[in-house]
Amino acid sequence: MKLALKVDVDTYRGTLEGVPRLVDVLRRNRAGATFLFSLGPDHTGRAIKRAFRPGFMKKVSRTSVVAHYGLKTLMYGTLLPGPDIGKRCADMLRGVHDDGFETGIHCWDHVKWQDNVEHADAAWTGEQMQLAADRYAEVFGTPAKVHGAAGWQMNAQAMRLTQRLGFSHASDTRGTHPFMPVQNGEIVLCPQLPTTLPTLDELIGIDGTTEDNVHEKLLALTARPPAHGSHVYTLHAELEGMKLLPVFERLLTAWREQGYELVALRDLAATLDLPSLPRHEVLRGEIPGRSGTLMLQGPEFLA
Template structure:
């Protein structure tokens, strides 16, 4: 049974400090993974506008944003100019690829995509995607084959672009199993490999869940493997830094449960003989996270 590790890299600090630490942990466990990079300017400080979003302040207070991201990162794009991640960290990204890990696109500007894409038009979406795709080619010398949207935020134009740009598969949604996405009954011929498990920042601080017991809580959710396995999303800023020990514990536990820890590429390869079901992509809320996200609908569409 396969469990795919999808690593979202949101910030300059996460790329410089979190990514190398994650590579070290993954090598220790001989685990595969997919690193999805933010490739443009780090404007994390502009997330302050989310203070008016229902549930945002509660999430911030639970997950110690200052502790995990650092004061400097939280000023990028406001009091401090944001560093260009793709330009400054190209060598780190190339090293990840050279170490045998799959690499792909998370976004160009994380805050811009996460906060605005759901209501933007085709032209805006195409510009953002082109910036990310062009920078990826400059860094890696070839087009990206996988995309995973920042904050699980999407629109129909982005889904269509993923098909047009010939991504092999994408992981932009939350759900229960791989599927062919549809938007208002329009089929998009680019498979979705949705995140199937809650993330650490959605769990820590809820009820009696702490950094000390969150790994055991997650392992309790994976004790009985589903037919199509799991996709777990982690963050370079969390599991690659303050919560690195939690990630190490998770990998140990998942291997003990019999999972093969793989990249999205290897996970998808195991599905190629299967005819994936069609599901609508809908927007909805999830416990522990503010705002709405792109979801795999529960209803199977023949």
């Protein structure tokens, strides 16, 4: 059984502080992982616009956003200029790759992508993805092979670009097992490795779940072998890499005890037989514990 660890790095602080801590913990636990980086400006403060989204303020109150992200981060892009993550942290990003971890693209501007891509046109979408692809190639000296969208937010053009930009695999969706995505009847030849497990911020504060027992909720979901042989767990440099690092360490130990091999997305992708991979529609829908809609693995496409 494989459990792939996907690390979303959203912010400048998460890159500087959370990523090195996660690298250390993963190396000590002999675990693989995929780090997906935000490569442009950190404009986290502009997420204040989400206050008007149904359910957003309730989620904020559950997960202590200030405690996890820090007050300074919450002012980037408004009261403070947003630092350019890819420029300021290039050496650190390369160091993650040099330590043997898979690296890839999360986005260019996290807030801009997450809040606008659903209704964006092809030109805007292409520009944002190209900015991230160009910066990745500038930092690492080679094109990115994996993409994992900020907030699991995509549109039809973004799905097409996962193929056209040459990604060998992507993790832009939530679902149950690897699949070849179909958007509006169009097959995109870039396999999706969807996140199969809930994130910590989706669980904490629901049904008596706290930071002290949230790992138990996740371990109950992984106790039995997954029907399709693998799981993908998405963690965040700003959460598991900082205040919730002890929770993550408990998960790593327990997942090994449950019999899982902890791997990067590329290790999971390497096991796929692409010609026989099922094709599934990609649909927009809701996930418990998360505000708004995101991209979900839909029904199998049989046409």
